[in-house]
Amino acid sequence: MxxxxxxxxxxxxxxxxxxxxxxxxxxxxxxxxxxxxxxxxxxxxxxxxSKDALFESVFMRRLAPLIASCLAELDELETREEKLSVEGLVTTFIRPCLALSKDPARGGALFVRLLSRTLVENHRLLRETISQQYSVFVQRYSRAFHLALPELGVEELAWRMHFAFSVMFNAFAGNDVLKIFTRSQIVSARDPDMIVKYLVPFVVAGLVSPVQR
Amino acid sequence: MxxxxxxxxxxxxxxxxxxxxxxxxxxxxxxxxxxxxxxxxxxxxxxxxSKDALFESVFMRRLAPLIASCLAELDELETREEKLSVEGLVTTFIRPCLALSKDPARGGALFVRLLSRTLVENHRLLRETISQQYSVFVQRYSRAFHLALPELGVEELAWRMHFAFSVMFNAFAGNDVLKIFTRSQIVSARDPDMIVKYLVPFVVAGLVSPVQR
DNA sequence: ATCAAATTAAAACGTAAGTTTGAAACGCTT
DNA sequence: AAGCGTTTCAAACTTACGTTTTAATTTGAT
Structure with a gap:
């Protein structure tokens, strides 16, 4: 029972x-x-x-599977789509985050918030241990986005990826970060599917917008 | 001397x-x-x-003038443009942030980073003291965006504002947040003007993208 | 059942935190 | 120069932290 x-x-x-x-x-x-x-x-x-080591354990328990899921989705997309679509790429990242958010057994939305929080806190653990370990992740996405958006220079692409990932993290983090600005209860009632419904189009639109001269 | x-x-x-x-x-x-x-x-x-009170002082010293600048820009825009443009609106927020970032006498980029960091850390001080005090700011921008994007429902508008502000904050925060993902030194070499050159189009594109059904 | 290893438990250790205190030093008016 | 409110200073206080220690207990293989 x-x-x-x-x-x-x-x-x-x-x-x-x-x-x-x-x-x-x-x-x-x-x-x-x-x-x-x-x-x-x-x-x-x-x-x-130690407390530091505890943090690392908390972090890695979720991050490793999450990244693995993203890369698996990426693999699958690359076999499915000849020319990678931006929306498809974005989805390979968002879908695993969403799945994690909806699975209480894996910490639910908690970990995604922790990830986001840790990123802006700029933890030593994240800088040292983890960032090296997951350079694979970085490289895979960088290459994929370059293929999907070949008209962008490396600089502009880097910026757009930076913007895109920061939106996505914050969205899932669902810190009441911006309730201050948007006040409405709508945003705070965070149905993960709702997030995606509006998040994907927003991010994709930003990513595919015309090249800046 | x-x-x-x-x-x-x-x-x-x-x-x-x-x-x-x-x-x-x-x-x-x-x-x-x-x-x-x-x-x-x-x-x-x-x-x-106390230490808490110190934090509040540190915070308010910069936030009050920053918000005042934004509202002043907003006033000016409303007299200049009959129909508010999204790009104009975004700029009323970004320009003061940019000015602050470039003024070492006012803490330079430091404060904008502190603001961003504090938002995701969800400080009690920010939740209590400050968020009430600056509801004016929220209301002004909510109304302005509603006028600039009348075709959006309140829900979708709230989400887009949420996304937009989270990108902008993170961009200025310039935490090396996403160097993990984008790796390139380009992003870390944070020339504020460069940020804006790429940031504004990204955010505007997301905001004005077609309505979701 | 026995014994060694793994785990839990209670207590204490050393350190560093925020804060308070009371006297000394300073700046200003008279 | 004297007096007085303001500011600075060194030192101590209280509390809470992460960690360690040592003993008790549980576990699992023989």
């Missing part, structure tokens, strides 16, 4: 994921984590070694 | 602004601040009352 209680390490990961999103890395103490996870304080250092 | 040393409170504000951007609010200690500002540790609490 009742779901069996996950093991200590998993409980710590789950609670940490939520708290890191809510309060940020620095503002989340191990005591908050272990208390809410109902485990002993020392368990974090026993299972993960 | 040499610039006269600013008073204690100003020195604290200047250093705090930089450190809050670099390391975030929680990870910046008063001891780091007072050391770099070459003032006594107690000076922060004497002049500002």
């Amino acid at each position: 009742e779901a069996s209680r996950p093991d200590t390490a998993t409980r710590i990961l789950d609670v940490s994921e939520r708290l890191f999103v809510e309060h940020g890395f620095e503002a989340t103490s191990l005591r908050m984590i272990t208390q809410q996870a109902e485990v002993n304080l020392a368990a974090v250092n026993y299972h993960f070694g | 040499e610039a006269s040393r600013p008073d204690t409170a100003t020195r604290i504000l200047d250093v705090s602004e930089r450190l809050f951007v670099e390391h975030g609010f929680e990870a910046t200690s008063l001891r780091m601040i007072t050391q770099q500002a070459e003032v006594n540790l107690a000076a922060v609490n004497y002049h500002f009352g």
Whole structure:
């Protein structure tokens, strides 16, 4: 009847994921984590070694599969479309994010928010460990977008990718970031499918807009 | 010859602004601040009352003038253009940000980064104090965009504004957020004018794209 | 059932945080 | 020069942090 209680390490990961999103890395103490996870304080250092290492574990548990999903979608698209479409490309990124957002078992929308948050916080862990490891991801998308938008120079393409990914991350992050600006409850009622309905056209329009002289 | 040393409170504000951007609010200690500002540790609490209050001071020193500039540009645009153009509207926001970014005397690009960072960190101070205070800003832009894009429903308009502002903030924030994705040194070499050259068309294209059914 | 390894538990450690205190130094008016 | 409010300073206070330690307990293979 009742779901069996996950093991200590998993409980710590789950609670940490939520708290890191809510309060940020620095503002989340191990005591908050272990208390809410109902485990002993020392368990974090026993299972993960340090708070830093815990963060990395929280992060990698979700990021690795997410990136793998994106690359799989990308593979599939490249066999399906002769000439890569921008919308198709955008979708290879958005669909895995959306799937993750809708799957509570994998942290639901939490991790995407954590990812977004971590990106702007410019964490050392993200700069060092992770960014190297996933240069594959970068290269694949850079090449794909170059093929889909051959008329753009490298500089303009880099900017547009920068803009596009920052919109997408923020959209899924669904930080109430811009409720300040848009006030309406509409935006805060974040149905993931709604996001995509409006997000894809917006991003695609920006990406395919005429070349700047 | 040499610039006269600013008073204690100003020195604290200047250093705090930089450190809050670099390391975030929680990870910046008063001891780091007072050391770099070459003032006594107690000076922060004497002049500002608390670390929280210091943050609010740092924030409001720049935000109030920035918002005032945007609204002034908006006023000017409304007298100049019969039918508001989307590009004009976007520019009323971007131009003050750009001006701020290029003015070291007003914190240069630092504050815009702090603003962006604070938005995704979802600070209590931003949620409480500031968001109420600047509902004027929200309402003005909401109304203006509604006039410029009358064919959009309130829901779709809210989303597009959400997307648009999140791109713009991230662009100026110039966190190396997406260097991870775009890798090229181009994006990190952040000439503010370059940002605008590519940013405005991107955002406008997204905003004016065809209505979704 | 036994024993070694893995895990949990309680307590303490050392450090660094934000804040407070009370005296010294300063700036200004008289 | 004296007096007074403002500002600076060194030092201490309290609290909370991440981590370590040591012992108790559980687990799993023999």
